[in-house]
Amino acid sequence: MNGDQTQFEEPILKLRRQIEELSATDTEPGRQAEIAELQKQLIKVSDDIYSKLTPWQKTLVARNAQRPYTLDFIAFLFDDFTEIHGDRKFGDDPAVVTGFARFRGTPCAIVGHQKGRNTKEKIFRNFGQPRPEGFRKALRAMKLAEKFKLPIFSFVDTQGAYPGVGAEERGQAEAIAMNLREMASLTVPIIVTVIGEGGSGGALGIAVGDRILMLEHSVYSVISPEGCAAILWKNSAAAPEAAAAMKITAPDLKRLGIIDEIVPEPSGGAHADPARAAEILGPVLEKNLKELLKIKPALLPEERYKKFRKMGVFEKG
């Protein structure tokens, strides 16, 4: 199967193991210099590998379970975060977290997809695949943000909305559609960051914003590469081809005018150093927030409409 990330990461992992082994016996003379040399090599090798990732490899990186998730970024970048639960209609969806916090002093609302790391967490978070309640909870939090004039930070990281019987019965499509329409009209700044997987409608359901940022190795697509391959190639093993054909990487989306900014990741990807990934993202969020706070709130929906109105490529005449 082509799903093994460690294949292309092998040279990086090997160097890391060597450094670890040497560090264990660093009392010997000359060891420090040797370690420093290996560390230099590690950065070089990581940068080299990560600068040449294929779209499919990026998909695997975006799905890496050691990558920082929404709650990690919240812990690194926000103060006084308090989570709120439930859509006031049916239930609470742990695949989406919502709450209020302070970002460098500014009170704000946060919504984001949340995945799990181990089996138990993954099941609890439904693999980060929201049900209608997740989208409705997010909208509730965002409407509260509007009421109290708080900017919204949205973190996108989902394979897609959950395709289950209950989700259909309770209006998965309606929940997403409603968010698209209502987010377009909110009179507070919305900063969206794709931190891992931006999977289809499930991603877009919390991603209509004034600024769309993407971490360097994250992906954002209309359907998963496997799904696209299954339909168009009639074979889900063609996922790497589908990933390349759909143009799902951050540079692709920047070129297509979909996203505003690519946020660099630390050497070897965000999962190699989550704290550093957050450190890089922080000032980018701050800069964008400052810019948006200068715009009169009542004008935000108009600007947002213009932004999305421009998206699309076609011929006229």
Place this chain on the structure above:
Amino acid sequence: MAWFRKEKKPKEAVEKQTAIPEGLWVKCDECKEIVYRKEVEANLSVCPKCGYHFRLSATERFEMLFDNGKYKEFANDIHSCDPLEFRDTKRYRDRLRVYEQRVGKGDAVLCAEGKLEGVSIVICAMEYAFMGGSMGSVVGEKIATAIERCVDKKEPLIIVSCSGGARMQEGILSLMQMAKISAGLARLGSAGLPFISVLTDPTTGGVTASYAMLGDLNIAEPKALIGFAGPRVIEQTIRQTLPEGFQRAEFLVEHGMVDLITPRAEMKGALGRFLTIFRGN
């Protein structure tokens, strides 16, 4: 992968063409009866034996809904190109050529203006025969243009959906059309103008998860398949066969997602009644 697992081949999608197959007689997809073609056509392409609604083309839809079948098409100078240079087993560019020759240059939606029961109105009708009615940049642009026209001229909007969802060959650009159209509908709503969504068989994926579900009223044709995820995807997820009637129009009414089901013969009358009432006279 385990050696003993049976490789599951995805079932090939059965590509249903719109309208009624050529020939003097047609076999109904539902009751399998052989019926006289002219009789079906005279009956708004509804099977006279069992009431099955055959798929309509966009122009047939216009002829059925606009007064005296009179309407003026607009935004028909917008055409799909191939922004991603997409290629699966075939080039997207080549696929487009084939559909343009077979179906017409209108892509998967046509927009027209005219009167319905005397009310000036804009109707967008999706064309399933064009790549399964899939929504790419052109569908998004045409519907956005239609919405803006409605806002400018203070006219109500009807969108007749018939689509498998977003067009994969335009990748993320297709996904963004959902946001673009929904943002437009927000403006239409603030202008106090009605938007009625008519859902026909099938309406799934990104079309359902944006404008098709955002009608002030959502009206479905009988037995239309309406859903977010396709039935096959759900079956693969839950590893069970879905019950009869799942994701059909009747199921959606039962679950509160659709306002009413209206047979084709009564559709125009129902739309007209709502529009005049919403106008306050």
